[in-house]
Amino acid sequence: QKEVEQNSGPLSVPEGAIASLNCTYSDRGSQSFFWYRQYSGKSPELIMSIYSNGDKEDGRFTAQLNKASQYVSLLIRDSQPSDSATYLCAGGFTGGFKTIFGAGTRLFVKA
């Protein structure tokens, strides 16, 4: 059973701080990883994809992948109240059509 695990939170950080969201996965065959942001009552929105070990930066967001440890993380620098949402980690694997989603981590950024 392929699984993606996340701490459900909530994770609370002050405005301007770095928010660190973490995710582990069980399938060593997973090749690609994704972070989605979901505001309450809305659908998930893709914010980052990462396919190789190391870091990938996009604006205030940095995704980190460590395939040896089966670990993915998302760092949000200079957190803003508008970043308050649930963040879903997801993994895809070669030859498969499905993406496996974690249950999500709720993030609160306090003004």
Added chain:
Amino acid sequence: DVKVTQSSRYLVKRTGEKVFLECVQDMDHENMFWYRQDPGLGLRLIYFSYDVKMKEKGDIPEGYSVSREKKERFSLILESTSTNQTSMYLCASSGYEQFFGPGTRLTVL
């Protein structure tokens, strides 16, 4: 800009009624998906399709059926609704990354 649209944002139905949810994508994606999302249970895959007229059961297909007659369109059918089908229904399409539609919040009374 990628776009996945769903036919309704909100629906209220009575037990036993038929519901037809339609999803359209304009990205020429091969793969399309239907999920439901409930508090505390996360996203659960109902059905997916990797080609026209092809469909595969997901994790919770019972009580649902799907149709994919055209590449851009994937429909979810609830033949006879029950109260436990009250949920947020999300459609997605993918090449490599999945993109979601806005969702349909279905309430079955």
